Amino acid sequence: MGDLDRNLVEPVDVVKRFPPAERVLPVLLRRQAERYGDRRLLVFGDTVWSFADTARIAAASARTLADAGLRHGDRVAILCSNRPEFLRVYLGCAWLGIIAVPINLALRGGQLEHVLRNAGPSLLVVEDASIPALDTIDSKLLPEMVWIVGDAAPPETPAGWSGLPELGESIAPGAVRPGDTVAILYTSGTTGPAKGVCCPQAQMFWWGVYSARALGIREGETLLTTLPLFHTNALNAFYQAILNGCTYVLEPKFSASRFWDSIRRHEANVGYLLGAMAAILLAQPERPEDSEHKLRVALGGGVPARFHDVFLKRFNVPLLDGYGSTETNFAFASPIPSDHPGSLGYLAAGIEALIVDENDAPVPDGVSGELLLRPTEAYSFATGYYNMPEKTVEAWRNLWFHSGDRVVREPGGHYRFIDRIKDTIRRRGENVSSWDVEQILLAHPAIGACAVYPLPSELGEDEVAAAIQFEPGATLTPEEVLRHCEDRLAYFALPRFLTFVEAMPLTENGKISKPTLRERGRRPETWDREKSGYQVKR
Structure with a gap:
């Protein structure tokens, strides 16, 4: 068993209902169609599928x-x-x-x-x-x-x-078969291009099981998501609905001003929020009907601890702490409400975890190290990176998936995220590869060196920052830098903060010291896109 053995509701005993060979979508759909028939499964605007x-x-x-x-x-x-x-x-x-x-x-x-x-x-x-x-x-x-x-x-x-x-x-x-790849989901690279995660049929089944278990989903509930289908979160919520006889309400996109109206209109019981979404909802003007709805719980992975109690008091909705990745599954979850807001929660049954040093040697509780994960259920994790065998071996070395996240296991059994060992920036639920952004910046002939790194925003999450050193005699305005990037990068990867430097801080071996840049933070000369009035093309 994992570390978490509290506040979990087994979702309609689906694990027993679907033995290993049947954990594939055609079987799930046909079996549940026989069981639930005309019960609503999908609602999108005026479209309804039973x-x-x-x-x-x-x-x-x-x-x-x-x-x-x-x-x-x-x-x-x-x-x-x-x-x-x-x-x-x-x-x-x-x-x-x-x-x-x-x-x-x-x-x-x-x-x-x-x-x-x-x-x-x-x-x-x-x-x-x-x-x-x-x-x-x-x-x-x-x-x-x-x-x-x-x-x-x-x-x-x-x-x-x-x-x-x-x-x-x-x-x-x-x-x-359960091990056949059903989807390749691309997750941003950290020292290279994005990697295509090979997600087997059974992994999506287990996403539905673990997520529903953590959220305490009950048969017949209504699940509402505004998250994009090209990421695993919204896809696995669909599996939660299939497995548990629930209704899956899909919204076109997240809108802070319309979120609660949608929750009320659809009488949703479960919602899905990531990172800054909770803070954005809290920033909306208070309304008398803020707590008048049927939402029982909302996923709150990555929501800073300081927002949990405020969210609960204002909206009467507890936020579920949790942790998962495209390569793994819903590996950690908190009780509802969380007993350690802002943590990862407790390890789920069916998944094993280690916290290790740089040599993959386990460290004791209370000491931070890299989080390693592996499943005990067949095909409940991804099987590798598509057409990237070297990256697959690197990530799954020693038969453990290496998350690249620095985590600590507290003596009480809950896990706490410290920072990212990998050079990735997490912004508004999206992974931004600093390597990708740096390559685009360096393609401009006026830019001689650059470093991309995270800086905190007012919402408690990462924002993309870039330090830029020009070629001798060259110069650009911040707006010119952004225009160079706009047609070459996703809008969420565009730097918010730009700092032009005479020379980069270097480590002893001559590499750019990103920790030094992060520690410097926002300086008086740092340009802030959001305060400048610059309009990003989307």
């Missing part, structure tokens, strides 16, 4: 993919916002054993090119609003087949481009 509808849509969507020549193991890239068509394509892929490759909508230029080059999709499904992003990349990287979602397609499209096919006849499920 459990029975969803199984039929998955089988019919799979038919369109098969008719297009796609087979088990092929990749389908999805560049689409939160909408039913995204799930339709994902379900069709999972039904046949085709691999879905959701793409972050903010990617542009080299970042988008890398994903397409690495994944090598046979088909791209792109929302009409995202077609302009394709103009920022080499067209040779696009697959021959492109399906467009929406009604605003360009008047002229290349051969092989068409609208999303209409649904027709169903097809039988493919020979799908």
